[in-house]
Amino acid sequence: MKLQDSVIAITGGGQGLGRAMAEYLAAKGARLALIDLIPEKLDEAAEACKQAGGDARTYECNVTRESDVEATFEAIMKDFGQLNGLINNAGILRDGLIVKVKDGKVEKRMELSQWQSVIDVNLTGVFLCGREASTQMINNGDQGVIINVASLSRAGNMGQSNYSASKAGVSALVPVWAKELARYGIRCMGIAPGMIETEMTDSMKPEALERMTAGIPLKRMGKPEEIASAAAFIFENDYLSGRMIEVDGALRL
Template sequence: MELKGKLIIITGGCQGLGLAMARDLAGRGANLALLDLDQAKLDQAVTRLTTQGVQVRAYLCNVANETQVIDTVTRIAEDFGPIHGLVNNAGILRDGMLLKVKDGQISTMSLAQWQSVIDVNLTGVFLCTREVAAKMVEQQSQGAIVNISSISRAGNIGQTNYAASKAGVVAATVTWARELARFGIRVAAVAPGFIETEMTASMKPEALEKMTSAIPLKRMGKPEEIARSVAFILENDYFSGRVLEVDGAMRI
């Protein structure tokens, strides 16, 4: 798909990986609809990105809220017209062990810890994909949906909720790619490894060094590298139903 003039929706689009994706796609001439929960950061992102000569609009939206997702996708279609792509990037972490034992006392991951991550990382992807795909079919606009999974989808200590959500995203990706192909809609995923973000920047130096030393390439990935991976999927019309792993050779 030629991205110039096309409309791409990015969830979690005002910071971190989402903003890096937005910058890259804007540089390729795509118009953007950014969804997030921070109005101030959304406004900043719009101001920065519009200098690249594309149309950019911001939408406050909780991707785990069905009504908000339905209303937001409707507004985007009214504001821009045909939708050509979606990047399901929004996600959260609520890390913790399934159970811990200290001084003979057992503590466990709470249902709230589990549910909050599943709601955003998996249900949010479902809701956004369902509504955007339906709108694309209604508009008869072909394009692609890119879901952001993770290296942790294979399982990772302390991330029961996160790993389950990201594994679910991959299973859904393959399913949707097969279901939506008849409408000219491709669906694929990117599975990042450890990436330089605000979160990793706040880690203790010794923890950061230990994590980096375990990566065969001996460095973390850069947000721009994930952004280019997303652009590759959007632009390559024969890539669908697959996961693009971008992890420095460190699949868990």
Template sequence: MELKDKVIVVTGGGRGLGRAMALDLAAKGAKLALADLSQEDLDATAAMCAEKGVEARGYICNVAKEEDVVKLFDDVVADFGAVHGLVNNAGITRDGLFMKVDRETGKVAAKMTMDQWNLVMDVNLTGTFLCAREAVAKMIDLGIPGCIINISSISRSGNMGQTNYTATKAAVEAMAVTWSKELSRYGIRAASIAPGYIGTEMVMSMKPEALEKIAAGIPAKRLGKPEEIASTVAFILENDYISGRCFEVDGGLRI
């Protein structure tokens, strides 16, 4: 896909990885439709993209709500006339042990709650499903070939304290494989990216000693840069022979 003048939707596009993705795509001439929950963040990212000479718009959208997602893609097509790509980047964590046992009594002290489970499922899994469904529907109805990218995680193989998160990140990778098989007949590709520890604003706000410990366990001896995930997004979008694969961008780390 030649990115110049293509319309790419980025969920969670207001800040963090989403902002880095948007700026990288804007530098390559893509038009950006950014979805997030903060108008302030959306306005800031859209303005940064506009400085690169491209059209960018922000849309308030809770990806876990079907009506919000349907409206998002209706509005994007109304404003831009097309949808060529989607990056399913929106995601949350609600970490906690599946079962916490009191060391002194040997009895269960706490369990992962249904709120912890459902919130992560709703945003990370249902949100990815809904956004991809609506994007693909627009692509097919408009006769536009396109590409869906799901943001997974190296935690998809299982990570302590993240039963909910790892389940969603394994699922979004598997969904991309399924979609690649179902949608190829329409010229629509699907793939996923599994980032390792990336130095977003949220991660970099951790205590320095914690960051040093994390970096020490990575063969590359550093955290990844948001721009390194962004460049992987662009690579997948641009290469029309990529579909159904998960790209690990983790500095050699395997969980």
């Protein structure tokens, strides 16, 4: 798929990895539909995309609400007239041990709300957006690509029952959708980032960062643009489908 003039929707596109991917793709001539919950972040990201050389429009949407998602993708089609790609990137963290024990007694447990909120955004949101994107692509006769952003934690990470489960689910959807949608000219791939430099890590103390990176074979965290380049590679290679690309510096949990 040629990125020039392709229309690509990105959930969580107003900040973090979503914005980094949007700017990278905009520089290659893509037109971006940025989906997020924070209007100010969306406006900043859209302006950055335009400065990078691409067009961008913004859509305020809660990906856990079916009606919001349906209306958003209908609006994208109305605004752009086509849809060629979706990056399912929106996600949240609500970390905690399933049970926390002190002096042989359970003193705290992961609340159901901690579990459900992460599953709702990270997994149900991916399902809803993937379903709507594929619906619009098929009805409009657009061949396209869906990229699900998972995580190294999909293999299981202590303190992340909810997050690990959600990202394992996101990963499992990749081969399912690749098989189901291939007949319509739609590919599906996944990216599983490792430890990536973010606004959060920028504020950490040097010694804490050093401890974090010590276990990574490449001895550094990944950069957002390295995730973005993986996304561009997926879009541009028409024989990639049904697989995960792990961008983690050889780190394994």
